[in-house]
Amino acid sequence: MNVHRSPIASASLAAPIAIQRPRVIEFGAGVAGLAGRWAAEHGLSRILVIADAFNAARVDVLELKGEVRVFGTVKPEPDVANLDAALALAVEVAPDLVIGFGGGSAMDLAKLVAVLPSSGQTLAEVVGPEKVRARGARLMQVPTTSGTGSEAGTRALVTDPATQNKLAVQSLHMLADIAIIDPALTLTVPPAVTAATGVDALAHCVEAFTSRKAHPLIDMYALEGVSLVGRFLARAVENGADVEARAGLSLASLYGGFCLGPVNTTAGHAVAYPLGTRHHIAHGAANALIFPHTLAFNAPVAAEKTAAILSALGLEPSPHQEEVFGAAYGYCAKLGCEMRLSALHVPRADLPEMAREAHAIRRLLDNNPRDISREEILALYEKAY
Numbered sequence: 601m602n603v604h605r606s607p608i609a610s611a612s613l614a615a616p617i618a619i620q621r622p623r624v625i626e627f628g629a630g631v632a633g634l635a636g637r638w639a640a641e642h643g644l645s646r647i648l649v650i651a652d653a654f655n656a657a658r659v660d661v662l663e664l665k666g667e668v669r670v671f672g673t674v675k676p677e678p679d680v681a682n683l684d685a686a687l688a689l690a691v692e693v694a695p696d697l698v699i700g701f702g703g704g705s706a707m708d709l710a711k712l713v714a715v716l717p718s719s720g721q722t723l724a725e726v727v728g729p730e731k732v733r734a735r736g737a738r739l740m741q742v743p744t745t746s747g748t749g750s751e752a753g754t755r756a757l758v759t760d761p762a763t764q765n766k767l768a769v770q771s772l773h774m775l776a777d778i779a780i781i782d783p784a785l786t787l788t789v790p791p792a793v794t795a796a797t798g799v800d801a802l803a804h805c806v807e808a809f810t811s812r813k814a815h816p817l818i819d820m821y822a823l824e825g826v827s828l829v830g831r832f833l834a835r836a837v838e839n840g841a842d843v844e845a846r847a848g849l850s851l852a853s854l855y856g857g858f859c860l861g862p863v864n865t866t867a868g869h870a871v872a873y874p875l876g877t878r879h880h881i882a883h884g885a886a887n888a889l890i891f892p893h894t895l896a897f898n899a900p901v902a903a904e905k906t907a908a909i910l911s912a913l914g915l916e917p918s919p920h921q922e923e924v925f926g927a928a929y930g931y932c933a934k935l936g937c938e939m940r941l942s943a944l945h946v947p948r949a950d951l952p953e954m955a956r957e958a959h960a961i962r963r964l965l966d967n968n969p970r971d972i973s974r975e976e977i978l979a980l981y982e983k984a985y
């Protein structure tokens with residue numbers, strides 16, 4: 601293998617970078633009830649909780665007081681219609697506090713619900729970076745999966761059924777005033793979702809770490825996030841009641857969220873997106889299936905960082921691309937992740953169109969450490985089939 605380091609694979613210490621975080625981050629088993637206390641302290645009493653059905657049934661753990669309404673039908677990988685239904689309720693409630701309570705799907709919708717009615721804009725008007733004019737309500741995020749890190753970030757993703765694309769909205773107005781991260785809320789996540797969301801957190805850290813925009817300020821979180829996944833993901837999949845393992849993954853997910861803001865993901869996520877938008881494969885599951893392929897594809901231009909990733913995961917580093925692939929593939933497969941597109945009922949005839957769609961996601965691919973052509977993405981899908 602031709603191992604050489606890209607001059608842009610590791611940014612210099614002096615490269616400019618800006619960090620934005622929620623003003624308050626509460627972390628720890630049992631902190632969920634602080635939600636109600638924070639709302640009361642800030643005089644907020646018209647509260648709209650945005651949750652999936654599972655979490656809607658246990659809103660009482662947030663110990664909220666005042667007038668609490670719940671939009672409890674967030675769908676996994678929410679689409680525009682799902683958002684519109686939540687927005688309709690927001691117009692009726694006119695909340696002073698919006699709470700995202702669930703996985704990335706609920707938290708992403710909560711971000712948009714906190715800004716769209718009050719800014720007077722439509723979703724189409726805010727797609728892209730920093731288009732949102734204002735936010736009328738406070739925003740609290742309470743994650744119940746360990747994967748997206750959405751609680752710490754400024755992005756929201758909604759699927760447009762017309763184009764099969766993920767519409768990405770990014771705005772500082774969507775940054776939470778407070779994130780309450782209670783690992784105990786994740787004890788109920790089933791093993792398959794634990795594995796998939798855990799690899800999503802891993803992918804955020806790995807892709808940011810190897811990005812052309814990688815920065816030492818973020819590398820620290822990225823590598824520690826990978827190491828936390830290495831220590832705790834298999835344990836949490838094995839025994840969902842392992843509180844220490846759950847806490848380690850909540851932290852890994854948060855660190856992944858820190859990676860997303862200023863650096864963001866690259867080819868792994870871009871190549872995984874069509875699996876979700878066209879074939880409704882859950883975001884984490886799609887990332888797990890693609891992860892070994894893009895890690896190995898990038899290895900020749902990011903040899904040292906790839907070795908550091910494998911070591912942090914507790915795997916054997918190797919200078920050989922096929923061995924990098926094998927180690928990462930074995931890791932995901934052992935967690936129980938489905939690693940074959942055919943087993944997920946993706947029609948083979950769809951692969952060229954998926955490759956075209958993935959290749960068009962320039963906001964992510966332009967930062968991949970190694971250029972990847974449409975043909976190379978197609979070859980990757982064929983290998984994964």
Ligand SMILES: NC(=O)c1ccc[n+]([C@@H]2O[C@H](COP(=O)([O-])OP(=O)(O)OC[C@H]3O[C@@H](n4cnc5c(N)ncnc54)[C@H](O)[C@@H]3O)[C@@H](O)[C@H]2O)c1
Nearest residue numbers: 652676677703704705744745748750755757785788789883
């Ligand atoms: N904003 C960002 O930066 C960002 C980053 C990555 C992904 N995302 C988006 O996040 C979404 C995926 O989020 P996710 O992976 O967290 O999944 P999710 O929110 O769709 O939840 C997955 C499933 O787990 C259930 N669930 C949630 N918490 C549970 C719990 N504690 N116990 C039992 N079941 C529980 C949900 O009801 C749902 O059925 C996608 O739309 C993706 O595009 C956003």
Ligand SMILES: [Fe+2]
Nearest residue numbers: 748800804883
């Ligand atoms: Fe992700």
